[in-house]
Amino acid sequence: MQTRGAIVRQVPGKYEVVDLEVDDPRENEVQVKMVASGMCHSDDHVATGDIPVNVYPFAGGHEGAGIVTKAGVNTKGLKEGDHVVFSFLPSCGHCRWCASGMQNLCDLGAGLLDGARWGSPGDYRLKLTETGQGVGQMCGISTFLETTTVSADSAVKVPDDIPLDKACLVGCGVGTGWGSAVNSAEVQPGHTVIVMGIGGIGINAVQGAAHAGASNIIAVDPVAFKREKAQELGATHAVESMDEATELARQFTNGQGADSAIVTVGVVKPEHVAQAFGAIRKAGTCVVTGLGDVTEVGLPIAVSELTLMQKRLQGSLFGASNPNWDILRQLQLYREGVLKLDELVTKTYSLDEVAQGYQDMHDGKNIRGVIIY
Template structure:
């Protein structure tokens, strides 16, 4: 069949709208019609070269849609099911899945190649194979994906809002709840409160933190952070450091979470100095993996027993956390609607990322068929 998609051909090139050939589902695979796709910074990392995938690639890794067809051996899903994508597949059998670390499943090794676990591809253009970002490629109207990348939700869940639960929400929420292990009464500093950081704010607040300090140069992002749980906000790290010292009587923050768009040594150093003895810095944001972006005084790391903790998917479990977060949204505990600043058509994907880079959006969402 044919499908419309936004692809990246190379670093520093814009997203290109093309018509692709799409193979139908094989063993363990399903055909999904996407309803919505989130505009996450990670796809912009591909375009800018912070992370380099196998080009060309169908972009998009935050999505939600409806199953149209299932292949042989599919037991988890049926046509008509509403689903949210997990940008990390969960094979359920590797060393990491079997020990409860599904967020670092071995199948994640191929998500930047965009191929199936067996090395094959489902998107094609003029005889060339195209990968699907994170094995799902949500900037396509339709895709063929593994059933292990999808989590079924109730038909009354609004997919144009719940789409955020595929990446930004669990990554931010889990960074605070799981990776940082926020406890009641904690003081939490969050550096960068865009689509990921604003959900770290929600996670920290829901976990019972007494002080949640949101740090971002953009006033609109600080204002949104305060709407969803930040007790304080600051425009600069220096301002935040002084405030944290006041709030904690000179002790320091219990945890700091780094969710800026591009991590560098400056922000990680600021976070390290903001935390107390025995405190933790959680690094969730991304940067060029070939560059060193953390530079710390080793003596203080040792003498004060501070920790640096990386976090992927918020150190959570897609199969546990996506349904849990959907329930929290439906009960009113978790804010999603408020986070969506603008919606776009697939044709406007470059405008959406222009808005992201200019700080206009907390979160932008592509609606694949605005008339549906």
């Protein structure tokens, strides 16, 4: 069928909206009419080239929710009319990682930036209407489309009463940030936590640290608006720099340092990790969640400090979530008024305004922009 979607043709580039053909669902696939899509920084990384993909043109978007309009066979119980949130990381359910409770590391994730069907190089669900050229799908889903066709491994059925324009956020940003604190940093009651960078991920790391019972949550961002939002969603303190945050953490801990520091900067540089690593106590945890240039290698940290102070440097993908469970439990927390989603949405956009949405993100105006279809 015909649809419209936002693609990048080359890098560096900007998203433009074009006419596309989208395949009908095959076995283990569903077609979904999109309701809303969050605008995550990772899609901007694709446009800048910080995250290289296998094929161009490439359709963006990986944080979305919609309603199933068609279903193939063997779709894990998904059927027409179901409300779904996409997990940007698919879960096959039977690889080593899924079977051991680490769905975020599912082997299907190897194809996230390939753009084609899992295990079928060159087999694209999308084509340009004007030329018939194949178009890659971001994370196999591409939520910057009015209608998309995806693997059932990427869709989680959610209750019909939860608004999809808010539920879409748990498909990436909420789970990634919240899980970075709860799962990866293992925040406990009474802890002192630094969250470095208050965007769509960092704001949810703040929420996660608050839910886990941290006594001191120090949000770090040079943008005053983002510091204010952090305090609205659980931060006890908000400062402009890591120097200030480190000093505060030491004041709260008799000079020891933060129990954990979570790096959620939009474009992570090695020095960001070093600053966070230096801010934590002995046996503390530095969680690196944000992304930058994926080809950059090396961290300016002392190996002796890693060894002799027994610090832990921990990567975090999707907040170490199990999406088939965590998406549903986070939506239940939202339903109970514990997890804030409405407050995360700074501004909504139409699909045709996708480029403006990312400009607003760069200008520090958004915590999370959301495209409404």
